[in-house]
Amino acid sequence: MLKIEGLCKNYGKTRALIDVNLNLTPGIYALLGPNGSGKSTLMNILTLGLRADSGQVLWEGMPIEKAGKSYREILGYMPQQQGLYDGFRGVDFLSYIASLKGIPKKQIKEEVHRVADLVNLSDRLKDRLSSYSGGMRQRILLASAIMGDPKLIILDEPTAGLDPKERIRTREIVRSMSQGRIILFATHVVSDIECIADEIILIKKGVIVEKGPQSELCEKMGGLKDLEAVYMHVFAEEQKADDYSHQEV
């Protein structure tokens, strides 16, 4: 279980996370919020790329900084920023990640081909990453995140830039992996997570404003018909303000 207690993070005067508390048990969680709401900041903290100013994250009762290597081994992370090694061929990149994850040498080849097949990149494995399209880069990052047997999978906008077919494929991969795992999926696209998420976590300006199963949220907000309506109900004001400020610029 992943327990997040009282997380706060500021960047200078920007309050990116304000007292975030969550208990995650196996299942699919959608972290839904507009641009700049704190999704990546939270994910960076959960994946040890960033330190919180206060609060703590516990994996099976142990602070994640202390759990160190054993925590990294159960973690699969797909970052939002594509820091790819352009000179690598696909197969080298995945093999490299596999060895970092401690997958035994004898199993690496099989595992690389298994995940490449899942994201539909088997026929591009011999090409260099520099020749991949944006969507292919997304997919090879997803492949690297699901490699091995991660108990905690953190995906930061995994469907950004994907065509509809690959978007659906990604959704199905996530759905198929949910058994016995915690999957946290950040997005601002409602259709990515509608129907597959067990719980929706709505984040607004660094604050978790609502969480629960989709049906519960719809009911709680006065019988809304779907998640899109929930999104608009919670974020419309902010969106209007953003649109206005964009107009001003």
Ligand SMILES: Nc1ncnc2c1ncn2[C@@H]1O[C@H](COP(=O)(O)OP(=O)(O)OP(=O)(O)O)[C@@H](O)[C@H]1O
């Ligand atoms: N390295 C940084 N330095 C300063 N401010 C930052 C930094 N990273 C994020 N922020 C600010 O923190 C807030 C949350 O940003 P974050 O990237 O976590 O949002 P997000 O929900 O992931 O947005 P998006 O949907 O655009 O990816 C924003 O106000 C952003 O401007």
Ligand SMILES: [Mg+2]
């Ligand atoms: Mg982000």
